[in-house]
Amino acid sequence: MEKIFEKLNPYMTRLANNPTLKGISSGMMGSIVVTLVGSLCLLLVVFPVEAVRNAVEALGITSILLNVNSFTIGCLALYIVVMVTNALVKSYNSQEDGIAAAVVGLMSFLIVTPIGATADKISAIPTTWLGAAGVFSAMIISIITAKIFVFVKAKGWTIKMPDSVPPMVSRTFEGLVPGMIVAVLFIVISGLFAKTSYGCMHQFVYSIIQIPLQGLGGNLWAMCIFTIAAQLLWFFGIHGTNVIAPIYTPIWLTLDLANQASVAQNGIGAGTNIIGKAFFETFTFGGCVLGFVILMAFFAKSSQYKSLGRLSLVPALFGITEPVIFGTPLVLNFTFFIPFVFGNVIAILISYAAIASGLVPTLMGASTIFGLPIGFHAAIQGSWQAVVLQIVVMVILGLVWYPFFRKADNDAYKLEQEAAK
Known part of the structure; x- marks a missing residue:
């Protein structure tokens, strides 16, 4: 066993310290507040004790609790793309501004999300890809966004402002170039997938990656x-x-x-x-x-x-x-x-x-x-x-x-x- 450990330890150490895996793990852990709130609201609605369900209905909060569930667990992919992108940027470079990249990641996720329409022909974002079905897309977009963001800033391909400009404003301008590069990339990706039988990036990831992985790991x-x-x-x-x-x-x-x-x-x-x-x-x-x-x-x-x-x-x-x-x-x-x-x-x-x-x-x-x-x-x-x-x-x-x-x-x-x- 000691010999096996000596052989495996370097690989396990590298795996444990892998910045991408550490960032994903940290970001996913950050979603626990969202999922816990949504879970508890859903539990109150479907509680197996009839007296509890009746009390919830009598208070008239059933629809409110279901709405909370929809905007937490039902939109989990949106939260994950923000939290994982932020965590990944900080994992790659602890000095970088993860929030700016997280906003770009959210923007990118929405760019590749197809627009639908209501019965009254009002444009709307379908919830199909905002929840569980979009989780793997969210992680892929987070990784791409974080890597590009950190790479571009490391190369110095940013808009530099004079020292007299407040730091908050300077950081905003520094994020413009990497943000534009990421945006253009996902606009192209969205356009390419729109011409395929999948229709959008989310459907491709869900069919080719998420479902097989769930079958293997689930x-x-x-x-x-x-x-x-x-x-x-x-x-x-x-x-x-x-x-x-x-x-x-x-x-x-x-x-x-x-x-x-x-x-x-x-x-x-x-x-x-x-x-x-x-x-x-x-x-x-x-x-x-x-x-x-x-x-x-x-x-x-x-x-x-x-x-x-x-x-x-x-x-x-x-x-x-x-x-x-x-x-x-x-x-x-x-x-x-x-x-x-x-x-x-x-x-x-x-x-x-x-x-x-x-x-x-x-x-x-x-x-x-x-x-x-x-x-x-x-x-x-x-x-x-x-x-x-x-x-x-x-x-x-x-x-x-x-x-x-x-x-x-x-x-x-x-x-x-x-x-x-």
């Missing part, structure tokens, strides 16, 4: 491979989630958005995708080490594991497991290699089977934020069954950890007894 076995890779990196002390997340987040997020659209139309359980970002975060809560922490806190004989368990218990209940990972340690600790690396896969398989069999409704796909205690991630997915399943999965994983914990605890206890003599 299935059970792909999720298992992703999580094993992430845990292997964690085992060697590399933040595996940060390395792998930029690859799977766009794919799983679009699957969640599709579920939310189905739920908005047909209610809880109407989602068509079992796999998604919400599924992963709910059922691999805290890296599935909570059961191990409880075992240490309440069943350890050795002072070492008992103390560590009690210190780590509260953070672990909120999904914060670094004290366990680096305090046990689980990093490069072959005693716990099997449960640490493969525990998430077991949780995924159990959860997938429970949903596929109909015991638990498909998750709503609501976005979650880091730091929520156990049960909350599942609760906002719209069903009590999801909460029960999350807790059951943690219990089962505790049983998986038990024989490895017992051996390590017994060994530590013997050493402590010998030291006491």
Whole structure:
């Protein structure tokens, strides 16, 4: 394993530090406020308890909540193109003005978006490409915009203003040339795609890139491979989630958005995708080490594991497991290699089977934020069954950890007894 790590470490380090992946990851994380607000509004409208739905209707806010959902999750591609472009520019050059580039990115996205018309023949932008279907287009446009913006400014191909001009005005003029270049590029792209059978860039990206990627990355076995890779990196002390997340987040997020659209139309359980970002975060809560922490806190004989368990218990209940990972340690600790690396896969398989069999409704796909205690991630997915399943999965994983914990605890206890003599 050490030899494998020596071979892989340089590549994994470069991957983790890749500015494009870091920028995409940072930008996508920024969308969590948008998706969380939209998810909670939708949850109130379709809440599985009739009394709650009736209260929402009695207050007359159903249409307002649905509008909020439409202008948050339904327009997510617009938010992503702004946030990812901004994050990418800063990732490529921390001294650059990411906001100016983000505005250009938004402009470019709208340039390649076809205009429609209402029944009254009033020009309008269809919402087709503003939500989940336009997410991959948004990311591609963000990457192109950010690279051109940074490249042009690095070459000095900008309008320089005298030092007496206020900095805000100078930055505006500096962004004119790269902004015009990007605008012309996407005007040409829009014109070229308009002459093809696809009709627009969004349709091309959706058909050729997004759908195939969702098919490859949005299935059970792909999720298992992703999580094993992430845990292997964690085992060697590399933040595996940060390395792998930029690859799977766009794919799983679009699957969640599709579920939310189905739920908005047909209610809880109407989602068509079992796999998604919400599924992963709910059922691999805290890296599935909570059961191990409880075992240490309440069943350890050795002072070492008992103390560590009690210190780590509260953070672990909120999904914060670094004290366990680096305090046990689980990093490069072959005693716990099997449960640490493969525990998430077991949780995924159990959860997938429970949903596929109909015991638990498909998750709503609501976005979650880091730091929520156990049960909350599942609760906002719209069903009590999801909460029960999350807790059951943690219990089962505790049983998986038990024989490895017992051996390590017994060994530590013997050493402590010998030291006491």
